[in-house]
Amino acid sequence: MKCLMVFCRLVCSAVSLPLYLLEAVGLYAMYKRLFPLLAYNITFSYNDKMHRVKRELFRNVASFAGSDGTLRLxxxxxxxxxxxxxxxxxxxxxxxxxxxxxxxYLRRSMDANKHLTYDTFIEASGEDLRSVEDESVDVVVCTLVLCSVSSVPRVLHEARRVLRAYVFEPLWYYLGDGCTVTRATWRDLEAAGFSELHLRHIEAPGVTLMIRPHITGYSIK
Incomplete structure (x- = not known):
């Protein structure tokens, strides 16, 4: 078994030699142009195999929407x-x-997923997201990435920095007799099966920021 492992390592080293040489002479950028094509083509078979896992992983993403009803990921x-x-x-x-x-390839995926809204693409490493403001997103997603970053702790630090913190929610839960300010009640109304639903999102004037977002309207059975 040990001999087999040594042999496999030698084979892998031999196959990797051209890439080592490209990096040594500063031409590894050529492979970085090719890698997106390889990754894009692998995506389809990978998602087929991982569909159930990913569906479960992202099942509750919508529940992290902000108090204004928007979800920024x-x-x-x-x-x-x-x-x-x-x-x-x-x-x-x-x-x-x-x-x-x-x-x-990213544009192709955007065109195929019109149910989403896309912000500007940011060319940046996970360790340095300085162009993303503090506490500006509701969810951070990172899949098949941490194996290739230079510093996992730094990436996680950046993820924590940019995530919004609903620091008053636990306190408000008790002060408000069980009120959960981040609950997306309009989604429950939309799923309730009314024949007509007329909702409007508003900002209640003169009230504290945390409970300022309101929905008004009516439904018809």
Whole structure:
């Protein structure tokens, strides 16, 4: 068994030699142009095999919508957009990736997933998301990425920095006799099966910021 492992390592080293040489002479960027094409083509078979797992993974994403009803999601290392089909309707996606050559394939995934809204693509590593403001997103997604970053702790630090913190929610739950300010009640109304539903999102004037977002309207059985 040990001999087999040694042999496999030698074979892998031999196959990797051209890539080592490309990196040594500063031409590894050529492969970075090719990698998005490979990743994009692999996406289809991978998602077929992982469909049930991903569907379960992203099942509760919509529940993290902000108090104003919007859901802003940042994906670190979005690649070609392999996760887009699993995100909830109306979600705004902020795409980041250090490899700008994913752009063409990312556009294809965007065109195929019109149920989402897309923010500007940010060319950046997960360790340095300085162009993303503090506490500006509701969800951070990172799949098949942490194996290739330079510093996992730094990526996680950035993810924590950009996530919104609903710091008053636990306190308000008790002060408000069980009121959960981040609950998306309009989604329950939309799913209730009324023949007509007329809703409007408003900002209640003169009240505290946390309970300022309101919905008004009526439904018909």
């Amino acid at each position: 940042l994906e670190i290392g979005c690649g070609s957009g392999a996760n887009f089909s699993f995100y909830p309707d109306g979600c705004t996606v902020v795409c980041t990736d250090p490899n700008r050559h994913f752009d063409a």
